[in-house]
Amino acid sequence: MSTNVIVREYARLTTAPVPPDNLDCAHISETAFDWLCDLSASFNRAGATLLQVEGRQSLKWDSYVGVIETPCGTRLEILPKHFEQGDCVVKSRTLLRKLIQAALFLKPRQVSVTALELFDAPLTEWVMGQYLNELDALVKRGIRFDYTRVEEERPFLRGQLNVVAQLRQPPGRQHQFQVRHDVYLPDRAENRLLKLALEQVAKVTQLPANWRLANELRALLAEIPASRRVAQDFRLWSRDRLMAHYGAIRPWCELVLNQQMPVAVQGTWQGVSLLFPMERLFENYVQQSLGKQLRPGVELTAQTSQADLCLHGDRGVFRLKPDLLIDTAEQRWVLDTKWKRIDQRNAEHNYNLRQSDFYQLFAYGHKYRNGGNVPRLVLIYPYWAGLQRALPVFDYGEGLQLWALPFDLEAGCLVDAEVASVPLVGRALGAVRG
Structure with missing residues (x-):
């Protein structure tokens, strides 16, 4: 029997009894607890932190979001810790779906705005539903023989x-x-992969609409064998113009088959696994949003690596990789995204800012000068009740300045961007929800 547990980032998972409907603390079985401990150890060996063990009965989740299923049937859904009021689960699921779409360049197929608002299924059911809708549209258009x-x-x-x-x-x-x-x-690599993903969806979906559509499509694609060599068939996936109508479904197929997972759960257990580092989702969403709002002629570069912190002999050491660079003919902006809550009401403790982030931006400011011009430095944090406006400017001296700006995830805009003269179009400047 499966058990669904819904929590947020940094929640405590414990085998002790806890009050129900608490997104920051949840009860899990001892078998799920032991399996998560083993999983955390494998993440630590790979240099990542999934959770922290706090005693023999408690675990503290880190900043990964998504869904993970244990062999004992516990399905753990981890949502972003962003909303504090109202129905946090519904809003957080909607936000997470939007961030994943932006990060993986997915284009969801929805029948109407009403359907989007009413859809409140777990993340895995949403992914499977999107895949089935794309496959249904592909079958109606005609599969490739x-x-x-x-x-x-x-x-x-x-x-x-x-x-x-x-x-x-x-x-x-x-x-x-x-x-x-x-x-x-129709026995070709693309169709074999689609059939394999369809079989997996039909086995694990618990949503009646998804189950019904999956079985209808299984009957229509009965003559196509499922792929037995997933990696090889993905390499054989054709991208020529005759296969252009297959382009929309490939990312969803990769998502279902765990071929496009930012974090893949390794091992013999192949349960539901959709884990994403929240820092990366936030960074990618900011990048895509700003890329659509820049003025004409402005260049945006992501994850550039043009400079080193210092030289050691004839080679550079400690590569500096800012998240975003924005360049015009006269000025450069160096932007870094941080998934951390900054509180503008807590000035006596430096707004909860990290000193290491300011050292990092200081190095960027000296190494990423555009000719002789001093770049403008921007730290981008999520917009919330404690950060609704830009913080007062931070001055390093000698013309080097840094701004801490909030990014509104719901509106998709950088708030108070004009204080740092970020070259965005007028409608994207200073937008704040009422």
Whole structure:
């Protein structure tokens, strides 16, 4: 029997009894607790932190969001810690879906705005539903067939006679013909992958609408075999113009088959696994949003690595990689995103800012100068009740300044961008929700 547990980032997971409906603390079984401890150890060996063990009964989750399923049937859904009021679960699921779409360049297929607002299923059901909708649209448009070479024995000639095989026929079978011919079939790499993803969705979905559509599509694609070599078939996936209508479904297929997971759960257990580092989702969403709002002629570069912190002999050491660079002919902006709550009401403790972030931006400011011009430094934090406006400017001296700006995830805009003269179009400047 499966158990669904919903929490937020940095929540405590414990085997002790806890009050229900608490997104920051939840009860899990001892078997799920032990499995998560083993999983955390594998993450630590890979240099990542999934959770922290606090005693024998408690775990503290880190900043990963998504869904993970344990072998004992516990399905853990981790949502972003962003909303404090109202129905946090519904709003957080909506936000997480939007961030994942932006991070993986996915284009969801929704029948209407009403359907989008009413859809409040777990993340995995949303992914499977999007995949099924894309597959349904593809089947209605027509799946791609291809010629497959078949070599067989026939009592009559069909196609081309395989002369070498025919000469090797034993006595008494010379009346049978060894032939080769082409058959027009849907058995090609793309369709095999789609069938494998469809089979997996049909097995694990718990939403009636998804289950019904999955089985309808299974009947329509019954003649297509499921892929047995996933990685090889993805390499064979054609991207020519005749396969352009397959482009929309590929990211969803990769998501279902765990081929496009920012974090893949390794091991023999192959349960539901959709884990994303929240820092990366936030960074990618900011990048895409700003890229759409820049003025004409402004250049945006993501994850550049043009400079090193210092030289050691003839080589550079400690590569400096700011999240975003914005360049015009006269000025450069160096921007770094931080998924951390900054509180503008807590000035006596430096607004909860990290000193290491300011050292990092100080190094960027000296190493990413655009010619002789001093760049403008910007730290971007999520907008919330404690950070609704830009903080007062931080001055390093010698013309080097840093601004801490909030980014509104719901509106998709950088608030008070004009104080740092970030070259955005007018409608994107200073937008604040009422």
